[in-house]
Amino acid sequence: MSQLKYLTGYPTETLQQVQQVIAEGRLGEVLLKRYPQIHDVRTDNALYHYTQNIKSEYMGKTQPLSRVGYDSKIKVIQHALGQHHYISRVQGAKLKTVNEIKIASVFRTAPEAFLKMIVVHEIPHFKEKEHNKAFYQLCRHMEPNYHQYEFDLRLYLTQLDLFGGIY
Numbered sequence: 001m002s003q004l005k006y007l008t009g010y011p012t013e014t015l016q017q018v019q020q021v022i023a024e025g026r027l028g029e030v031l032l033k034r035y036p037q038i039h040d041v042r043t044d045n046a047l048y049h050y051t052q053n054i055k056s057e058y059m060g061k062t063q064p065l066s067r068v069g070y071d072s073k074i075k076v077i078q079h080a081l082g083q084h085h086y087i088s089r090v091q092g093a094k095l096k097t098v099n100e101i102k103i104a105s106v107f108r109t110a111p112e113a114f115l116k117m118i119v120v121h122e123i124p125h126f127k128e129k130e131h132n133k134a135f136y137q138l139c140r141h142m143e144p145n146y147h148q149y150e151f152d153l154r155l156y157l158t159q160l161d162l163f164g165g166i167y
Contacts, residue, residue, distance in 0.1 A: 003158070003161070003162055004018060004019070005158075005161075006154040006155075006158050007154050007155075007158065010151075018158070022162065027155065027159050027163070028163060030155075031152070031155060031156055031159055031166055032166050034152060035111035035113060035152070035156075037111070037167075038109050038167050039110065039112035039115050041108075041112075042109075044068065047068050047103065048065070048067070048068040050115070050119070051068045051101060051119050051123070052068070054116070054120065054123065054142065055123050057142075058123070058138075058141065058142045059123060059124075059126070059127065062126055064099065065099050065100070065101065066097075066098045066099050066100055067098070067100045067101070068100070068102075068103075069101075069102060069103070070102070070103050070107070070108050071102040071103065071104065071105060072104075074102060074103070074104040099126055101119070101122045101123070103115070103118055103119070103122075104118075106160070109165075109167060110156065111156075113145070113152070114149060114156060116143060116149070117143065117146060117149035117150055117153055118153075120139055120142045120143040120146060121146075121150075123142070124138040124139055124142070
């Protein structure tokens with residue numbers, strides 16, 4: 001089960017089903033059937049606008065985003081898909097706030113649902129710092145299929161780890 005490192009915490013029955021799909025060599029096929037194409041949000045500028053549109057639709061009254069971009073230094077192996085930074089600095093007599101989101105570069109060429117799931121996961125952190133009930137309610141409000149996309153994203157990471165890309 002060490003090959004299922006992205007799926008720790010899921011029920012044994014679910015893990016056994018995934019193991020069977022892997023053993024049959026069908027994981028890539030299953031993912032391609034659900035997510036036949038990748039998104040076209042390739043640049044940091046496009047990612048900023050994509051993220052800003054989602055944020056303004058669901059959390060328009062929160063602080064604006066300062067930066068959004070892909071980051072090749074984020075290691076998915078270390079359980080980071082994206083990062084959020086909320087930094088307050090004193091500049092003279094003013095308090096300047098920086099809201100920043102970074103997404104692992106591996107998601108530059110992934111299905112749009114996975115990119116959206118990561119963005120939807122990072123935006124609520126500016127309101128809810130912890131992974132608590134309110135945080136996940138906000139994630140599900142922003143994307144009703146949040147948990148399914150998260151599970152499928154973990155399958156995608158397993159595919160990348162074991163067999164490489166599917167596109």
